[in-house]
Amino acid sequence: MKDKTVEHGFPHQPSALGYSPFLRLMAIGTRSGAIKLYGAPGVEFMGLHEENNTVMQIHFIPDQCQLVALLDDNSLHLWSLKQHGGASELREEHRFTLKGPPGSPPSATQVTAVLPHSSREVLYLGTESGNIFVVELPSFRVLEDRTITPEAVLQRIPEDNCNRRSCELVEALREHPKNPDQILIGYSRALIVLWDLQNNKAIQHFLGSQQLENLYWQRDGSKFISCHYDGSYTQWPVSSDSRQAEPLENTVPYGPFPCKAISKIYWQTTKNGLPYIIFQGGMPRASYGDRHSISVIHGSQQTAFDFTSRVIDFFIIFSSDPAAEFDDPSALVVLAEEELVVIDLKSAGWPAVHPPYLASLHCSAITCSHHVSNIPLKLWERIISAGSKQNIHYSSMPWPIDGGTNIAPDPPQRDLLLTGHEDGTVRFWDASGVCLHLLYKLSTVRVFLTDADPNDNMNTLGEDEWPPLRKVGTFDPYSDDPRLGIQKIYLCKYSGYLAVAGTAGQVLVMELNDEDAEHVVDHAEADLLQDQEGYRWKGHEKLKTRDGPVRFEAGFQPFVLVQCQPPAVVTSLALHSEWRLVAFGTSHGFGLFDHQQKRLVFVKCTLHPSDQLALEGPLSRVKSLKKSLRQSFRRIRRSRVSSRKRRGGGGTASEVQEANAKFDQDALQEMELAPVQRKIEARSAEDSFTGFVRTLYFADTFLRDSSRHCPSLWAGTNGGTVYAFCLRVPPAERRMDEPVRAEQAKEIQLMHRAPVVGILVLDGRSTPLPEPLEVAHDLSKSPDMQGSHQLLVVSEEQFKVFTLPKVSSKLKLKLTALEGCRVRKVTVANFGSCKTDDYSENDLAVLTNLGDIQIISLPFLKLQIRYPCIRKEDVSGIASCVFTKYGQGFYLISPSEFERFSLSTKWLVEPRCIVDMPEVTSNNHVHNKSGTENAARRSRESGKSPDDCGEDERKSGRLMEHALLNDESE
């Protein structure tokens, strides 16, 4: 049993960004104290600060596998990547908090700027008090004699325009690019000093007129640039002859009206002489002050990249070869609060680069997920090809952050994770490996007429618009019409049929088409109330459909739309691709649709006469959500997000759990202990939402007599009722001529009346029936139709096995009565042995409302193992959990991140990677090696046989794949 293995998606609440041009690794810090390193796809490291404090700054030590993190409690932490057991690991080495002399105010030691010196021996720490402390690495010993005090600085500067206050708060520290003995010190009040470290004196000082925000050296060290609070930036010449220099040029790029601060600036030289000036902010305060922008100016080209969320930080990837004459920037990497955006600066038009990881899962809120294991290669390729057509606007540049080497075994199979979103889209993710990568995005919106105005786009600015804003990124959580939300997804991997169902009772059946096409979507309505009188639906209206043919891009194209009436949210969905049937259920009943003949086969109302509540829609008071409401949604969402959250770290999972538990306890203590009491009452048939259809299941089994099996449809409701319908599906040759018939054969009422969450038929060998078409594709043994079949009904409280066709109870496991936990998710998982390839067994993987995962054997319902997985308070995590067919699972740990866990010893997906240690040459001070040299060394390193289990691991990976192929051909 293996625990959490990897986190997919975008870190929740990022707070700091760092980059090492030497390692070509990027580091992201978060507000919960996590630190995550990313390099080439698959190269990932994670660490968690014990304090769980916000990471304020991250600085890599030049030419080292080390980095320093500054937290908001003013502590500094040294992390390093060390090789262990054939793979690199991120470990915290030291921690340190700067202490001032006794009695000094906290501001004396509040670190504001950190400069790791290129000598790798010391760290310069600028503070709020203006002192610059020097600490030795890696011991964090303060070298007191080398402290640069404001007094020392002021002594060497003419006093006429400077006083003690000019030296308060160090805003920026920058080492001279050519001379490591000189550093540039920028104080908040616009005094900038070039300091000689050897002689401890100011070489030159520069006095700006506006509050300083940041500094940046030109590559040759002859000039530097400063940016300011008023939205201006200034170039300064550096020369040894004039003690006080005058600015070369002062620009307010978005003037003349008052502008917001430019908080960070880059000056990048190029061969053609025109520099790139890249800066964050500086927008005109009145009209664009709320934009989150980064501007790139290159000669006459100027673009202000406009982000949908706050910019945390950014960096430029440029030539790191110290011998190179120019910077030649290649990419701009921006960490926004909700996504990572990389801009290719080498290609015309500065297109975005499609990131291979750190995908913003929540670009529209996730409403459901569906996992499909072991995708046939053909379907996989078709989905990728459909997706590549959607990505043509992305740059073809290879991913520029490519440090480290991924040594994890190749994923054993192709897995798809499908996420349904609030805006009516379904995203297809490659979930085979460590990098959760977007393959294809499907939108169902085109089928409907929505309130959304197609011209409502922030990008409609003309060519001459000023400022030249360009919206980038995909994060757009504001859905115009919540009815479009996707609630259920079912993909048949053999046929390529996809069924999706949504919030307003819409059910779409789609087919994969490799070409664009324009066609009419067949439309049917399913009146689930039938003859029931006296009901009035108070919820939202059904979605309006487009008349006439609709143009669909290549990919999954809908050909059937069924709309439930009343248009309540679809609560269950099943598709049988062999019989060409789709079943759907809502809180009112369920229906069966023949998508071959495009005919509704039957509907069944499950509503209890006294259940009025089911008639009130979930959005009864919300008629439509227009743009004017966006702002309030934004607020709600922000407050939801801002509730502080702990997340997994580099330590063991138990550490994280502990941190979580501690946090919960604190939170509990803060809350007033209100006397909570719970009513103890038996469920009754009159309870609300008993008709709510929780699960639908197709099975070819013995429903009526033990001599003949037939297709059947099973439905389970919230009130503990199971309905079984006997289906007559015409043989293939007469499939279009004869109607599909259905007849109710059985109705089982569980006396404990708990919601039925799963129905399963076991064949004569007690093996779950295969999926539709699984046998036809030779991927599963045909079910045993000789022995007697058994029916497994899983309610929230009990597991019950009944015989078939005569229903008599055989076995049960009363989970809730014994343990006080309830079933939230259940699925059949196949567990292979990691020792032998020929043994595997099917068990039930169960997630309870306590966040425990239990494995329960089939068919004897014995508890095999239980382990805690999700905190029980994490209701949304539990609700989002999805199991795979082979004992892995995913759940959301934040709106933007999936945690992957594995219950199987055989199927593991976790990062395993190596980052090379640089050769330390301390006396001969060598700057970064060139990128190519680096890459060459990497490939050399990975090519040569590593001493230990790295190689074994890879071998076993291949074995696994081989084994899998064997499985497939079995």
Next chain:
Amino acid sequence: MNRAQRGAAGSRGLGTMEVKSKFGAEFRRFSLERSKPGKFEEFYGLLQHVHKIPNVDVLVGYTDIHGDLLPINNDDNYHKAVSTANPLLRIFIQRKEDADYSAFGTDTMTRKKNVLSNVLRPDNHKKKPHIVISMPQDFRPVSSIIDVDILPETHRRVRLYKYGTDKPLGFYIRDGSSVRVTPHGLEKVPGIFISRLVPGGLAQSTGLLAVNDEVLEVNGIEVSGKSLDQVTDMMIANSRNLIITVRPANQRNNVVRNSRTSGSSGQSTESSLPSSTPNLLGGVLQGEEESDEEDIIIEDSGEPQQIPKAAPTSESIESLSQIELLHESTQNGFLPSSEVNLNHSAGSISMEYEVPEPGPKSLEEDGTIITL
């Protein structure tokens, strides 16, 4: 009667023992070879023969020297019965279908108390007249106090029968804390308490539960370490046959049983400790057996029917529960008895079977638990 007497008289001898067997209102007398009693099955056949009830399933009981009605259902207790019978072996036979199990056990034949309780509670000595109204199955049980013999006196195990009644269970539970003596001294531990009784609800109308009673177990499962929500779910899951063990907030109404040193109370001293679990499980299974909810099936839109049990298999819970019951009954030495009026039979004072229980445990009982 005459015939029996004659038979008994005729067989009186040195190695023989007189047997007086009662079935219904009829008595039979016969004698047995004391040294060679034979097997229980043979004895059972003999009883059926002498009473002329060859095909009737019966339960066999005897009064031991203390006056308790004890079962004979295997060779061991049969031999015990024969060896202890002095001079007469009194046998009571009861039809299995209308067996009254509760008549078995200690003090079923006599209300004589041991010396200690006689001194402490002289009024206990008064025999209550046993009122027979009707056979129990003619009534619908609503609630009962069960397992009094295995629980400490400070605890009460209450069974609420929800089926067949329209009354709501009608109570609420809450979080709270109680103080216990643990190996580490006094400790405040979280507990679950009854917070409210709904007027007219089942819980209130039984009078067996009260506000601030601490809930210790739900259908045999200890609640310690479980959250309020978990306990709520457990109770609701068991709502059709809810057995809750409480420590009543008001300890003054406790029935003080005759003997503190008796095995039963000794056994249950650590009620909050794991050792009591087997008994508790017995309780659950017992509940299961008697009132398991039957799911309902409607075939082809026909009439609703109860879903039958599939042919019992080795993993069937029912068979397990029966084994458990039998096991328990032989251990405790109590057993089906027949008639109510057996109570008036004489017996002796001390109870040999239960003496082995160590005395100090009963001290622990009072020490381990402090009720707030």
